[in-house]
Amino acid sequence: MSGDQALFQPLPWQQAQWTQIDQARRRQQLTHAWLLAGPEGVGKRSFARALAASLLCGQPDAEGRACGVCRGCRMLASGGHPDAHLLGLDGHLGLAASEELQAEDGLSFWTPKKDSARRDIAVDAVRSLLEKLTVSAHLGGARVIVIHPASEMSEATANSLLKTIEEPPANTYLLFLAEFPQALKQTIRSRCQLLRFAPPPPVAALDWLRARHPAADAALLAEAGGAPLKAARWLEQDEPARRQRWHRLLGEVGGRRLDPLQAAAEFGRDKREVGALCRYWQEQLLAQLRGGHWSQRHEQFLALLLEGLRRLEDTNAQPQLLLESLLLRWRMLAGTSASA
Numbered sequence: 001m002s003g004d005q006a007l008f009q010p011l012p013w014q015q016a017q018w019t020q021i022d023q024a025r026r027r028q029q030l031t032h033a034w035l036l037a038g039p040e041g042v043g044k045r046s047f048a049r050a051l052a053a054s055l056l057c058g059q060p061d062a063e064g065r066a067c068g069v070c071r072g073c074r075m076l077a078s079g080g081h082p083d084a085h086l087l088g089l090d091g092h093l094g095l096a097a098s099e100e101l102q103a104e105d106g107l108s109f110w111t112p113k114k115d116s117a118r119r120d121i122a123v124d125a126v127r128s129l130l131e132k133l134t135v136s137a138h139l140g141g142a143r144v145i146v147i148h149p150a151s152e153m154s155e156a157t158a159n160s161l162l163k164t165i166e167e168p169p170a171n172t173y174l175l176f177l178a179e180f181p182q183a184l185k186q187t188i189r190s191r192c193q194l195l196r197f198a199p200p201p202p203v204a205a206l207d208w209l210r211a212r213h214p215a216a217d218a219a220l221l222a223e224a225g226g227a228p229l230k231a232a233r234w235l236e237q238d239e240p241a242r243r244q245r246w247h248r249l250l251g252e253v254g255g256r257r258l259d260p261l262q263a264a265a266e267f268g269r270d271k272r273e274v275g276a277l278c279r280y281w282q283e284q285l286l287a288q289l290r291g292g293h294w295s296q297r298h299e300q301f302l303a304l305l306l307e308g309l310r311r312l313e314d315t316n317a318q319p320q321l322l323l324e325s326l327l328l329r330w331r332m333l334a335g336t337s338a339s340a
């Protein structure tokens with residue numbers, strides 16, 4: 001199977017979910033609204049892409065899998081299928097059979113203004129979609145709408161989609177993707193059929209991962225929470241090396257072997273990098289919490305960290321100053337606790 005064709009298939013550990021859908025389809029009882037829920041990196045997008053392709057394919061195989069070569073499949077590959085929609089943070093776009101579910105030269109129906117600070121799925125994106133749904137499917141087949149990340153729908157956005165979920169146009173399918181079902185408003189959640197995705201058994205996960213990255217090992221997979229696509233992404237972004245650098249940084253500042261101001265000067269230049277470091281920090285603190293190493297001071301620090309992350313995302317906060325103040329507090333905290 002070529003790399004591109006793999007984009008039209010569910011992942012090896014998603015057979016149970018696939019069979020559930022395929023059987024419903026054979027009975028002609030395929031629900032119109034699905035909620036695909038599971039942690040980051042277990043393959044929700046892969047599954048949504050394979051399902052969308054299957055619904056739009058002109059000649060799916062005996063198990064309902066898309067062929068990857070017919071007109072519908074080719075249009076989906078490039079994000080140019082007029083009946084395949086993506087609602088996301090970038091607006092209302094053509095759904096594409098790509099890693100990110102969108103393509104640079106794919107269809108674009110509505111996008112937020114470039115300088116907009118908005119970080120949710122805009123109600124205007126839904127309006128744009130609803131307008132498209134008033135006419136029948138362009139190719140006369142199914143219509144698929146993927147909403148990702150569905151947790152980022154505002155109240156208004158969710159409300160404007162409700163009627164479509166309750167009374168969808170014929171042969172129209174909505175796929176909501178979220179890490180937790182509770183991330184969706186009850187009104188939406190209760191109208192969707194839930195399809196859960198969990199990390200695959202470690203052996204299957206490692207097999208899949210090693211086929212792409214022969215150097216991958218079980219420790220890395222475990223650190224990624226057993227989520228193979230997350231581990232793969234880390235390897236592609238050289239994440240293990242970054243995480244090692246961050247680990248050393250926090251250990252050395254906490255152990256008073258590295259000056260916080262000097263560390264902030266080195267690590268605080270880039271806002272995104274500081275954001276990624278803060279999320280790593282948060283992850284490590286939560287692991288300590290689960291390990292029972294916890295105090296009120298840890299809790300206070302975690303609150304500071306989350307506030308810092310929020311300021312980084314919302315405002316023009318100076319990343320270096322923010323990192324400085326966090327590292328100074330971290331040194332104080334580590335000085336009072338052997339576990340840090």
Ligand SMILES: [Zn+2]
Pocket residue numbers: 056057058059060066067068069070071072073
């Ligand atoms: Zn096809």
